[in-house]
């Protein structure tokens with residue numbers, strides 16, 4: 001994780017509009033969701049209904065569940081679709097997450113018809129919402145989401161940096 005060093009190279013950054021008060025509140029809720037991740041990398045996500053009502057939140061649980069697909073975004077989408085919409089469509093909903101989504105999660109966001117994606121830290125190594133790819137705004141897709149990136153970026157990056165710093169500390173004793 002060299003989030004801070006490479007952060008200025010992200011091409012998606014220029015495409016991102018300024019965050020609204022609601023965007024910032026949503027990422028703040030995702031930060032809260034990320035906490036308590038134990039052995040898992042602390043990444044949190046929340047799904048909000050079109051009127052802003054929180055529907056679901058989740059944190060990354062790949063280690064805990066032994067599931068390569070148990071990213072925060074996937075778990076939050078699954079939980080939200082159980083209580084909102086027609087069973088799987090999350091039309092008009094917003095997903096906020098502390099880290100730029102990967103290709104799998106970006107694909108799932110498109111499949112769920114999420115209207116807006118708000119995220120915290122940019123992920124130059126695997127990011128699929130503006131950094132390496134721009135899956136949710138690909139012009140070849142019929143459904144494209146609005147994107148606001150880099151919201152509370154320093155706080156979101158610090159969550160990860162603290163985690164990896166602690167891990168390195170544990171490893172060296």
Ligand SMILES: [Zn+2]
Nearest residue numbers: 071101102105
């Ligand atoms: Zn992911």
